[in-house]
Amino acid sequence: MRIVERTGELLTLQNLLTPDRDRPGKVVLIEGAAATGKTTLMHAFAARAVEAGAAFLSASASPAERELPLSAVNQLFHDPALPPAEVERADRLIQDGSLTVRALGVRPAGGAAGEAAAQVPAPILSRLTAIVLKAAEQRPLVVGVDDIHHADAASVQFLLYLARRIGTARVVLVLTECLRPTRSHSLLHTDLLREPHCRRLRLRPLSEEGVAELLAEHVGTAIAARLAPECHRVTGGNPLLVNALIEDHRMAEPTRPVSLTFGDAFRQAVLTCLYRAEATTLARAIAVLPGGVSGGLLGELVDADAASVVATCQVLQAAGLLDAESFRHEALRAAVLGGMRPDERTALHLRAAELLHRHGAPAAVVAERLLAADRARAPWAVAVLRDAAEQAFAEGRVADATDLLRLALRECGDDDQRPAVQLDLARAEWRIDPATAARHLPDLVRGLRRGRLPAGGGATLVSWMLWLGRPHDALEILTEVSGGVAVPHADPGRRAERGPCAEPSPWWLPYAYPGLTRLEGLGDILRPPGDAPDTSVPVPVAPSPRTEAMLVNALSRGAVQEAVQRAEQLLEEAGPAFRSPLPVAAIAALVYADELDAAERWCDTLGRSTASWPPQGRALLMAMRALVHQARGRLESAVKCAREALTLMTPKGWGVVIAIPLATMVVSLTAAGRYEEVEEYLDMPLPEGLFHSPFVLPHLQARGRYYLAINRPKAALAEFRTCGELMTVWGFDLPGLVPWRTDMAQAHLVLGDRQNARRLAAEQLRMLSPAQARTRGATLRTLAAASDADRRTELITEAVELLERSGDRLELARALADLSELYQATGQERRARAVEQRARALAAECGAGEIGGTLSPRLAGADERGENAGPDLLHGLSVAELRVAALAVDGYTNRQIARRLHVTTSTVEQHLTKVYRKLQISRRTDLPVTLLLQSTQDFPA
Numbered sequence: 001m002r003i004v005e006r007t008g009e010l011l012t013l014q015n016l017l018t019p020d021r022d023r024p025g026k027v028v029l030i031e032g033a034a035a036t037g038k039t040t041l042m043h044a045f046a047a048r049a050v051e052a053g054a055a056f057l058s059a060s061a062s063p064a065e066r067e068l069p070l071s072a073v074n075q076l077f078h079d080p081a082l083p084p085a086e087v088e089r090a091d092r093l094i095q096d097g098s099l100t101v102r103a104l105g106v107r108p109a110g111g112a113a114g115e116a117a118a119q120v121p122a123p124i125l126s127r128l129t130a131i132v133l134k135a136a137e138q139r140p141l142v143v144g145v146d147d148i149h150h151a152d153a154a155s156v157q158f159l160l161y162l163a164r165r166i167g168t169a170r171v172v173l174v175l176t177e178c179l180r181p182t183r184s185h186s187l188l189h190t191d192l193l194r195e196p197h198c199r200r201l202r203l204r205p206l207s208e209e210g211v212a213e214l215l216a217e218h219v220g221t222a223i224a225a226r227l228a229p230e231c232h233r234v235t236g237g238n239p240l241l242v243n244a245l246i247e248d249h250r251m252a253e254p255t256r257p258v259s260l261t262f263g264d265a266f267r268q269a270v271l272t273c274l275y276r277a278e279a280t281t282l283a284r285a286i287a288v289l290p291g292g293v294s295g296g297l298l299g300e301l302v303d304a305d306a307a308s309v310v311a312t313c314q315v316l317q318a319a320g321l322l323d324a325e326s327f328r329h330e331a332l333r334a335a336v337l338g339g340m341r342p343d344e345r346t347a348l349h350l351r352a353a354e355l356l357h358r359h360g361a362p363a364a365v366v367a368e369r370l371l372a373a374d375r376a377r378a379p380w381a382v383a384v385l386r387d388a389a390e391q392a393f394a395e396g397r398v399a400d401a402t403d404l405l406r407l408a409l410r411e412c413g414d415d416d417q418r419p420a421v422q423l424d425l426a427r428a429e430w431r432i433d434p435a436t437a438a439r440h441l442p443d444l445v446r447g448l449r450r451g452r453l454p455a456g457g458g459a460t461l462v463s464w465m466l467w468l469g470r471p472h473d474a475l476e477i478l479t480e481v482s483g484g485v486a487v488p489h490a491d492p493g494r495r496a497e498r499g500p501c502a503e504p505s506p507w508w509l510p511y512a513y514p515g516l517t518r519l520e521g522l523g524d525i526l527r528p529p530g531d532a533p534d535t536s537v538p539v540p541v542a543p544s545p546r547t548e549a550m551l552v553n554a555l556s557r558g559a560v561q562e563a564v565q566r567a568e569q570l571l572e573e574a575g576p577a578f579r580s581p582l583p584v585a586a587i588a589a590l591v592y593a594d595e596l597d598a599a600e601r602w603c604d605t606l607g608r609s610t611a612s613w614p615p616q617g618r619a620l621l622m623a624m625r626a627l628v629h630q631a632r633g634r635l636e637s638a639v640k641c642a643r644e645a646l647t648l649m650t651p652k653g654w655g656v657v658i659a660i661p662l663a664t665m666v667v668s669l670t671a672a673g674r675y676e677e678v679e680e681y682l683d684m685p686l687p688e689g690l691f692h693s694p695f696v697l698p699h700l701q702a703r704g705r706y707y708l709a710i711n712r713p714k715a716a717l718a719e720f721r722t723c724g725e726l727m728t729v730w731g732f733d734l735p736g737l738v739p740w741r742t743d744m745a746q747a748h749l750v751l752g753d754r755q756n757a758r759r760l761a762a763e764q765l766r767m768l769s770p771a772q773a774r775t776r777g778a779t780l781r782t783l784a785a786a787s788d789a790d791r792r793t794e795l796i797t798e799a800v801e802l803l804e805r806s807g808d809r810l811e812l813a814r815a816l817a818d819l820s821e822l823y824q825a826t827g828q829e830r831r832a833r834a835v836e837q838r839a840r841a842l843a844a845e846c847g848a849g850e851i852g853g854t855l856s857p858r859l860a861g862a863d864e865r866g867e868n869a870g871p872d873l874l875h876g877l878s879v880a881e882l883r884v885a886a887l888a889v890d891g892y893t894n895r896q897i898a899r900r901l902h903v904t905t906s907t908v909e910q911h912l913t914k915v916y917r918k919l920q921i922s923r924r925t926d927l928p929v930t931l932l933l934q935s936t937q938d939f940p941a
Contacts, residue, residue, distance in 0.1 A: 003044050004239070005210040006037060009201050013045040016172045017052055017140055025136075025166030025197060027173040029148075029188075032203030033318035034276035035240030035269070038176040041203065042144050045174065054140035055081035057132075061151035069101035070094045070120070072145055072155035073128065081141075086131050097124040101154050120154050125161045132162060133169050140170040148175040148188065160191055163198065179318055180278050181311040205237030205320050214239065218246045223258070230260055234329040236320020244269035262331040270335035273319050280339075282312045283321070287336040288352040288372070290365050291326030301348075301355055349373035353381075363387035367404055376411040385411075386424055393428060396577055396612035401428040419447030420454050430464065431578070431614035435652035438468055445477065467655040469687025471513045514730035515692045560593050560736060560769045567593075571602050576609035578617030581657075587624045588660070591631055592736045594774040596807045600628050619648035623661040630664050631774070633810025635847040638668040656687050656695045663698035670706045671810060673849025676924075678706050683893040694730065697723055697738040704743055710924075712889075713750040720744040735764050735779070736772055745782045758786035774811070777802035781815045793822050813842035876918050884911040889927045 003010065009030075016026040030038045046056040059075035077090035097120045104119045135141055145151065145159065163173055175188075183189065192198055206214065211232045215224035227249075235241035248263035274280040285301045295309040304312075316322040327333045337345055353369035357380060367388030370376045376385060385408035392401040405425035412418045422440055429437040444461055447453050453461075458477060465474035567586035574583040583606065590599035603625050610618050626641035642665040651658060662681055669678050682703060690696045704719030724740040727733045735741065741764035748757035761783035768776050777799045784795035796819045803812040816839035823832035843849075877885065887897045894912075898905045912924070921927065 003037070003040060004214045005206050006041050006044075006203070009041055009203065010044060010048075012201065013041075013172075013174070014048060017049055017054060017142075025169045025171040025173070027163045027166065027192065027195060027198040028175070028201060029192065029198070030174065030176045030201045030203065031179060032176075033179050033205070033238070033315065033320070034273040035238055035319065036203045036205060037239045038178070038203055039146050040239075041201075042146060042174050042176055046142050046144055049140065049142045049172070052140075054142050055079075055135065056142045056144065057081055057135075058144045058146070059155075060146040061148060061155070063150045066150060066152050069098040069152055069154035070158065072151045073158050076143060076145070077128070077131070082131070082135055086135070090128060090131050093124050093127050097121065097128075097154065100124070120157050125158055128158060129162050129165055132171065133165070136169045136171045140172070142172045142174065144174040144176075146176050147178065149177050149180060149183070156188055160188065163192055163195060166197065178276050179315050181308055181315055205235075205318075206232075206239060206242065207237060208232040211235070211237060211242055214242050215246065219249060226258065227260060234260065234331060236317075236323070236328055238273065238320035240269050240273060241266065241320060262334070266331065267335040267338055270321070270332055271339045273321060274336070274339075277312075277315050277319055279312045279316050279319075282309065283316060283336050284340060284348060285352075286313075286316075286322070286325070286327065287333045288348050288369060289356070290361075290368075293325070295325075297355065297359065301352060346373045346375060350375055354378065357384065364391050371403060371407055374407065376407055382408045382412050382414075382417065382421065386421065389424060389428065393431075394577075396614075398428055398431045398614035402432065416452060419444065419450075419452040420457075422447070423453055423457050423460070426464075427460065431616045433615060433649050433653040434464065434467060434655060435650045437464070438652075441465070448477065449480070466512055466689075467657065468652075469656045469689030469693070471689045471692055512694070513689070513692050514694070514732065515726075560771055563589055564593050564595050564598070564771075567595075568598065571606075576606070578609075578613040581616075581620055584617070584620040584624055587621075588627065591624070591627050592734070594736065594772045594806060596628060596631050596774070599624070600632075603628060615648045616653070619645045619654075620657070622648065623657075623664070626661060626664045626668075630668050632807050633671075633813070633842075633846040633848070635668045635672045635810070638664055639672070642668065651684060656690045656693045658684075658686065659690055659695040659699040663702035666702035667705055670702070670709045671849070672847050673709075675706070675710055679893050682706070683895050694727075694732055694737070697727060697732075697740075700726075701738050701740065701743060704747070708743075708747055708750065711750075713747045717744060717747040717751070720747060733767075735767050735775055739764060739775055739779065742775075742779050742782045745786060749782070749785055754786045758783065761786055773802045774806035774808045777806055777808070777815065778811050781811070781818060785818065789825075793819075793826075796822060809842050810846040810848055813839045813846065813848065816842065877915060881911045881915050881918075884908055885915045885927055888912060888924055 013028065016028070030041060032038045046058070050056055057076045057079045059072045061072045065071035074091075074094050077087060077094065082090070100121055101119060132141065132143065143162075145155075148156070148159075151159075159173070159175070162171075166173065177188075193200060208228055212224050212228035215227055215231060219227065231242060231245055235245065244265040245260055245262070247265040248261040251263060251265070252261045271280075274283050281302050282298065282304065285298050289298065289301065295306050295313070298304075299306055299309045302309075313322060313325060317324075321327060321332055327336075340348070349369045349372045353366050353373065356369065357366045357378075363384045364387075366384050370381055370385060376382060385404045389401040389404040389408070392398075392404065402425065405421065405428055409418070409421045409425050412421050423444055426437040426440040426444060429440075441461065441464065444453065444457070448458050448461060462474045462477055465471070465477070567589040570586045571583050574586075583602075587599050587602050587606075590596075590602070603621065606621055607625075610621060613621070622641050622645035626638045626645060629635075629638035629641060642661045645661045646654075646658075646665075654661070662684060665681050666678050669675070669681070686699070690699070700719045700723040704716040704723070707713070707716035707719065720740050720743040723738055724733075724744065727738065727740060741760040745757035745760040745764075748754070748760070761779055765776065765779050765783060768779065770776075780795050780799035780802065784792045784799060787795060796815060799815045800812065800819060803815050806812075816835050820832045820836035820839060823829070823835060883901060884897055887900060888894075892900065894905050894908045897908045901908075915927070919928070
């Protein structure tokens, strides 16, 4: 080990070597914490002494030989530096002395507790000393004994005898001793250090500069400068620990780390320090207890008195392991615990948990020890774990809460308490991935039926089933317990008696599944007591003072300004933590109200807190970011955010809400002209319950827009019509939510039906409030395309003004493209070119495809796709190929076609490849619509 920052001590030792016979011999005791370089310093001095002509007699004491009298002395007198005759003589003396000590036994020394003194006969000590002094007459002699604290009592007796008789002999006696809680040989200090020719050298840990110097030799100056501060903070300047980190860095060299690597060498070095300092037991106690605990608590855990604890902590601090009363770095704690057998570690964690619980420590502190032990058998343990989980959940540490509750559920032996614990766990897992939490539903439903769930538990189960798209299961629970806790018209502010994220009754069910509120008497269950039956849609629910209820109510009535106010109020009240999806839903309300600036501002505000949010919260907020980007025409950003949202939760975990990021993805990819990527998302499986929920509306709209983009106006019209029918029946006919009339109008325009297009656009315009600038602008653009030439310029100009204000750059680009066509048609070519250039620039910024003429009546496009082609075009296609191609034209994906025809997806792809080759086309969108007509004639369904 390289000598660093030990120049002064080494020089002191070298000055002791002198050829002057009149100068008395010297005795040096080198003290220091474990592994601070005492042995290295002694051997460095010895090497220089030998170079100067001295002889070196060395010994290293060991605890394994502490019961062997004169074992350390025996090493000294078997050194090759002594003549063989003297070695033989010394060997006889040592044997005699050892036998005498064994025969007489060991007597108390009268010093520290446990210390003993040997009774080596004086003549033996005298003759052994004479051998040393005689050797010193020939040349200077260095006698070094390492780890004197481990030496046997007889060897210490000899060394004290020798130290007192060195006189003027050319002998330097060097002893090294490790600082420990108790001294093994107090006589060594009381007798030895009072000798005038004896001195003590205390070694200190390395400074940060010393650590940098040691590092530089192995990793280079530049890397050493970066690593030295942290390395010193971790090791406290302990040379052994520093060298261990150097070794771990060297082993990790292929990856060229620029930070410290804590590997096996470091772990072993920590354990070595503890062993040498005889502080392993207390270090383990410190490792399992929280930082800053009292010495009394530490002592109670390891059955030690306060004085011993203080002394041991001081030793650990001197060794660079402790900073005050806790480890300097978590890697040190991990190394200490890693040095224990698993059963030892578990038992110690459990004892620590019991001790902390008995002393009234916080639940989180006690639970941390139970979790580390992976056991919780004590009667009080489950309650502590639940309390700690509730606190963790409140602090946004959902994963920690989940770990605690899984242990609680596994260890819970109370059948009455178990359903409540399982509900807590499911609530925590729900925030990570609802699909994971869903596995608890069968057990929880059984617990609900047996009356073992806490208050609010039934409402929570109903809410989850609705989210997962299982409304009929939710209906079954509501019907069974309509007189109990699950009634949605119960107090909306009511929460479960305990547990993370307890949810209120599902007062919002009529809005989430309006099509089911008339099924099997559900309307009577949902209706507040005393209300007369009402056939209006949605089924009335109890008035609620909650902001979210007022927000939904305002949206359902089309009160846009009130909805915006309620959404902002809800977001203000929610705070930065994620406790429910309601704030995210409020952002969606702002988007649907065309308040894009406010929606984006709140996305940014909440986004600053998402580091502590669970995956569900981050996924929902990312979906809202995607929705805002899409509404502003930032297609690439919308696709990126929607894709990230879909990766943060599994598709099943999204439940019916998956329709939002999916629809955003499809609409954005379609607008960007990336049609072949759309199929992947249209082919994703969806919950069956989605088609009973308003969440299906944006999905239908997205599919329709895709069909319209690939020149499938009839298929698009069917999607938009379905969307409109559902919104009308459900009482959610809100243009800001899904402007289905505009979508249908666009499909009619492509089919050449301007009359119906004009009627639908005008009808939607009347339903919009003046504040909905974005939707009004898009509607006016559609109305302009469907109107007579004398009105078009006025309408499209107003549309451009509104869209300029709305922030939707893509829809603005489309409106400008239409305005350019109008200028071109009226001979204003210069203005047409200028407007067209701006439209193209905006479209390019948005990442959109071709936008010119998108709403002009067009039938020519049908000819390009072969829609007017005769049967001859299809000559040569087999029946199987016709079936596959017809379904592809009808909008089915490859996987859907395979399921419908009971073949493999690979077979579908092979058939389509042959169809493309025979028809001399290159992609799906080039398939002629004639295929659909021909297939109907040749093989009716």
